[in-house]
Amino acid sequence: MPKPYLAPLSCAALLCLASLTAHAAGERYHVALDGTFAPHAMPTMSGGIEGFNVDLINAIGERLGAEIDITAAQFSGLIPGLQAGTYDFLAAPTTITPELSENLLFTEGYLDTDYQFVVKKGAAAITRLEDLEGRTIAVNKGSSYDAWAREHAGEYGWRVESYGSNSDAVQAVTSNRAFANLAGNTVAAYAVKRNPMVELSLLVPTGRVWAFPFRKGDEELRARIERVVECLKIDGTIAELAQKWFDAEPEPGSAAVTAQPGYGQPGYAGFVEDDHPFSCDVQA
Incomplete structure (x- = not known):
């Protein structure tokens, strides 16, 4: 744990x-x-x-x-x-x-690293993926978010439009060419920090x-x-x-504030079990 x-x-x-x-x-x-x-x-x-x-x-x-x-x-x-x-x-x-x-x-x-939607400020609340049925999702062309959105388009009934950069995809939201932009949670947070016309919406945890x-x-x-x-x-x-x-404080228990035992990420190849103490002494 x-x-x-x-x-x-x-x-x-x-x-x-x-x-x-x-x-x-x-x-x-x-x-x-x-x-x-x-x-x-x-x-x-x-x-x-x-x-x-x-x-x-x-x-x-x-x-x-x-x-x-x-x-x-x-x-x-x-x-x-x-x-x-x-x-x-x-x-x-x-x-x-x-x-x-x-x-x-x-x-x-x-x-x-999770997926997050960005919508125009004041847009209808999105609390589940099914709420995006019939909507257009803007993504950065060739990104993992592009691939994920297209993979699930049939399941959730949204349309996907790809843009040359995520900035262009956010612009599609502000100009009403798309309802939402899908990106990584940190990129989404930065986009919202820089653009007062958009706000964060549904977060999709990946566990990664x-x-x-x-x-x-x-x-x-x-x-x-x-x-x-x-x-x-x-x-x-x-x-x-x-x-x-x-412009966001990490949640308690998140990777940004939670030191893991051993070396490497538990559950993946290369992880080494070890009981070294958590310290700012590299020789501890």
Whole structure:
């Protein structure tokens, strides 16, 4: 069973960060992510990159006292680059699936990844999928949300229209070309945060999480990074980043605030049972 959310660490507990930093001082990691997946990673006006995952990976580097080199690349090339040794691990939001876990090592999840609908502000309430019968659903072309909406179109009686970006799909809602946009819960929250004409609607839980992937055989590095992820859960850092980028506080028991026992995500290949304590001391 997942352990309950712990309150932010006391000042005394935060002193453990000193030993964590000393352990990894001088280390350097090369990571990669998709630089166009807002609000997790996106270009800045100055030519840099920002977003939830950028902040998260930089926080990991800070806690380790390690240098983090971030490369923005197309998502389709990230896993091949990891397997080829170009990257030490991936900082992109990557959904753990049974298939991927057979070929990659994953940390425990740091965010839940669910489906969520966005509707025009003031639209009729949607409390179940059947309420969308006869409606048009706008999705990002080629995304997993596009595939899921089309797979279930016959079951729930909705129509699906695909757009070149999720921003275009949201625009279809505001211009009344579609009733709802379907996207990931964090992307949906960010769209609502930026556009006062839309609001969040029905959430469809998937039971899946986003985690950091590593090459098979890099169990030691995976464990080192996972211990920092656990630290950032129990001291409230990930919750603060969720509030900053998604304008939403994580639910108690969610992946953002719940440290998992062992290394990896329970229920998937690569998970290692272990009773290490949850701490901001990487050597604990």
